[in-house]
Amino acid sequence: MNVGAVIDAAGRPAGTADFGRPAETDSLRAAERVAVNFQRAGIKDIVVVTGYQAEQVEKALRRFGITFLRNEGYESARILDSVKLGLDYLWERCGRVLFCPADVPFFMEETVKLLLEAEGGSVLPVCRGQSGYPVCIDRFGIEALLEYRGDEGILDVLEAGGRELIRLEVRDEGIFAGAYAEEDGVQLARIHQESLMRPHVKVRLAGRKPFFGPGTVTVLKQIDRLGSVKEACKKTNISYSKGWKIIHAAEEELGYQIVGRQPGGKNGGGAYLTERGSKMLRLFEIYEQQVEEAAYEIYDQIFLNSELF
Secondary structure (H helix, E strand, O other): OEEEEEEEEOOOOOOOOOOOOOOOOOOOOHHHHHHHHHHHOOOOEEEEEEEOEHHHHHHHHHHHOOEEEEOOOOOOOOHHHHHHHHHHHHOOOEEEEEEEEOOOOOOOHHHHHHHHHOOOOEEEEEEOOEEOOOEEEOHHHHHHHHHOOOOOOHHHHHHHHHOOEEEEEOOOHHHOOOOOOHHHHHHHHHHHHHHOOOOOOOOOEEOOOEEEOHHHHHHHHHHHHHOOHHHHHHHOOOOHHHHHHHHHHHHHHHOOOOEEEEOOOOOOOEEEEOHHHHHHHHHHHHHHHHHHHHHHHHHHHHHOOOOOO
């Protein structure tokens, strides 16, 4: 099954009055860093749970093609509440889910890959005896967290009932360094910034004009899951009219219907992917992945030994 990720950006960051201005040396916000880390490791199905300054956070992250869920009770909520919101959304299609709070943004891409390579249970990264994030939650852990109704923390639930929680030693101090900590934030931001350079390929199909790309994929996935164009647009933070514009543009260029309509009611009826729409989505994602992999290979060949960085 797929791997998903949940980023908790619901709470008000400790030590700062503005979520958008952490103590960093560049303008890339903490939640954006976490999203970039996951995407660089090949994770496409990413959920951001918002609450405090939700509209600002969602606007800043809209271009990443991720899903937003609101934690309306964020002022009194625990981290576990945000985790469960994200897991409930992902569990049907994801066998493992990585979870990280938005204010722990400096972990490295290599750490994510090591967590995903580990086998045998949920995985917790540890550096110099101190545990951190992201934690990789396996299928049993996902089910346990969704069923849990008590006041224990995430790790306690994952270890309950004899389930194995693997503690994986990594050489990455970023797993426990917060974005707003004066003593480590600036230095780690510099180190992390140096590692951010990467190829960024936006794959799109074009006929008379570009018509099928990451935005189309995001909308179609949400329609497939939610059965509603209106709800799909809400989750991806785009307007209802823009959602239909994306669908109509693709259908016009392809020459066939990709979204079926079920009219009726004040909520606009239902929607679903047609057989050809589902196949088109699946083939595009395969194509996109292979293009991205080729781009990384070419990048390494040209830049890795260039002595420019």
